[in-house]
Amino acid sequence: MPIETTHAIDPPPAESPGAVVERTRLIPAMLLGFVCRCPHCGEGKLFGRFLKVRPECEACGMKLDGHRADDFPPYIVIFLVGHIVGYLILTFEMGYDVPLWVSVTLWPGLTLGLAALLLQPVKGAVIGLQYATRMHGFQVPPPPRPGAEETRIGSGSAASAAESGRI
Numbered sequence: 001m002p003i004e005t006t007h008a009i010d011p012p013p014a015e016s017p018g019a020v021v022e023r024t025r026l027i028p029a030m031l032l033g034f035v036c037r038c039p040h041c042g043e044g045k046l047f048g049r050f051l052k053v054r055p056e057c058e059a060c061g062m063k064l065d066g067h068r069a070d071d072f073p074p075y076i077v078i079f080l081v082g083h084i085v086g087y088l089i090l091t092f093e094m095g096y097d098v099p100l101w102v103s104v105t106l107w108p109g110l111t112l113g114l115a116a117l118l119l120q121p122v123k124g125a126v127i128g129l130q131y132a133t134r135m136h137g138f139q140v141p142p143p144p145r146p147g148a149e150e151t152r153i154g155s156g157s158a159a160s161a162a163e164s165g166r167i
């Protein structure tokens, strides 16, 4: 059974009556953001530099600079890394006779490495969440995906499209 990854939730834009713009669902959008891809089309890159989000997707033209991830990704990363490293420290320090120089170098290095590794994917996932839930700058209808046939509905509404099995 195929898994649906998109659904139509946006009203048709005023300049093109009858057009239905599909938006990626929440979990796929967050996963696309986690792998640093555009949450709308999955083809364009989300980041220009380390944490600098591109103004718009190079593949579909989706505006990406309207996100407001702010401090939420670091909060998530601190929560995750704190639990992972804290668990490892307790396990190793209680169970083994770890030399002091290992403790002094390993745990801070692991903490910094994990934080640097997770920050970009977690920020991408937060942007995917904001896109899928139409938060902040993602309230505008997304552009058609590159290569995708634009779904047109004749004189009916989204309900008639659902009846015909297109949504």
Ligand SMILES: [Zn+2]
Residues within 6 Å of the ligand: 038, 039, 040, 041, 042, 043, 044, 057, 058, 059, 060, 061, 062
């Ligand atoms: Zn895109």
